[in-house]
Amino acid sequence: EITKEQQALMKIITDAYNRHQIPQDVAKKLLQDQYSAEENFLLLTEMATSQVQVLVEFTKNIPGFLSLDREDQIALLKGSAVEAMFLRSAQVFNRKTPSGHTEVLEERIRKSGISEEFITPMFNFYKSIGELHMVQEEQALLTTVTILTPDRPYVKDQQAVERLQETILDVLRKLCVLQHPQEPQYFARLLGRLTELRTLSHYHTEMLASWRMNDHKFTPLLCEIWDVQ
Numbered sequence: 001e002i003t004k005e006q007q008a009l010m011k012i013i014t015d016a017y018n019r020h021q022i023p024q025d026v027a028k029k030l031l032q033d034q035y036s037a038e039e040n041f042l043l044l045t046e047m048a049t050s051q052v053q054v055l056v057e058f059t060k061n062i063p064g065f066l067s068l069d070r071e072d073q074i075a076l077l078k079g080s081a082v083e084a085m086f087l088r089s090a091q092v093f094n095r096k097t098p099s100g101h102t103e104v105l106e107e108r109i110r111k112s113g114i115s116e117e118f119i120t121p122m123f124n125f126y127k128s129i130g131e132l133h134m135v136q137e138e139q140a141l142l143t144t145v146t147i148l149t150p151d152r153p154y155v156k157d158q159q160a161v162e163r164l165q166e167t168i169l170d171v172l173r174k175l176c177v178l179q180h181p182q183e184p185q186y187f188a189r190l191l192g193r194l195t196e197l198r199t200l201s202h203y204h205t206e207m208l209a210s211w212r213m214n215d216h217k218f219t220p221l222l223c224e225i226w227d228v229q
């Protein structure tokens with residue numbers, strides 16, 4: 001039922017998603033042995049900065065994205081970066097092969113100056129993503145659907161973004177039916193995660209504000225994408 005061109009589209013996006021990962025030498029830094037709140041914040045800032053660079057490169061591979069209005073491309077990246085990073089870090093937490101990064105990443109997030117009121121929903125989200133047992137194609141397409149959200153702030157041509165998103169949603173819906181035949185509502189559950197991501201994105205804005213109150217510094221790229229400083 002998935003057409004040839006939908007297969008091709010899925011392959012392009014999944015290959016790009018797998019190709020664009022945080023460099024292993026950056027990820028390895030999580031394993032170093034300082035665990036102060038300061039050190040954890042600095043490491044997480046480095047992870048996020050590297051992840052944003054990876055995200056920008058991945059987005060260029062989404063068919064049709066570079067044909068969008070240039071300012072809309074920026075608006076989509078700024079509006080979806082946090083959500084895309086929640087999805088990517090969720091995959092790290094729910095990886096089959098324990099890469100050793102999972103425990104240390106959790107430890108560093110829990111001890112980086114984030115207040116408990118955000119830690120709980122954050123790790124509930126990670127758990128709920130894990131329970132979906134997404135295949136890598138679903139992860140790649142779900143991230144793409146998140147990036148191609150038409151109603152981000154400052155997007156001018158929402159219709160153009162909607163057309164692209166609908167194309168991806170159609171493939172994702174068919175893939176879910178194929179991958180989870182015993183669970184007809186699986187696609188709906190996936191889309192429910194996108195709603196949870198929006199909530200986390202709002203929490204994130206408050207997380208940033210509280211870090212800034214304690215005079216935490218971000219990198220120029222993160223300041224740019226999150227409109228801080």
Ligand SMILES: CC(C)c1onc(-c2c(Cl)cccc2Cl)c1COc1ccc(-c2ccc3nc(C(=O)O)ccc3c2)cc1
Nearest residue numbers: 022027044045047048051082085086088089092099101109
């Ligand atoms: C600026 C920092 C402090 C920040 O602010 N909010 C969040 C934040 C938080 Cl704390 C949670 C969710 C989203 C955001 Cl933006 C963060 C840290 O964001 C992260 C982004 C990505 C990763 C990440 C991504 C991929 C990885 N891949 C591997 C691998 O082995 O391939 C290993 C580690 C990885 C780490 C970790 C934290």
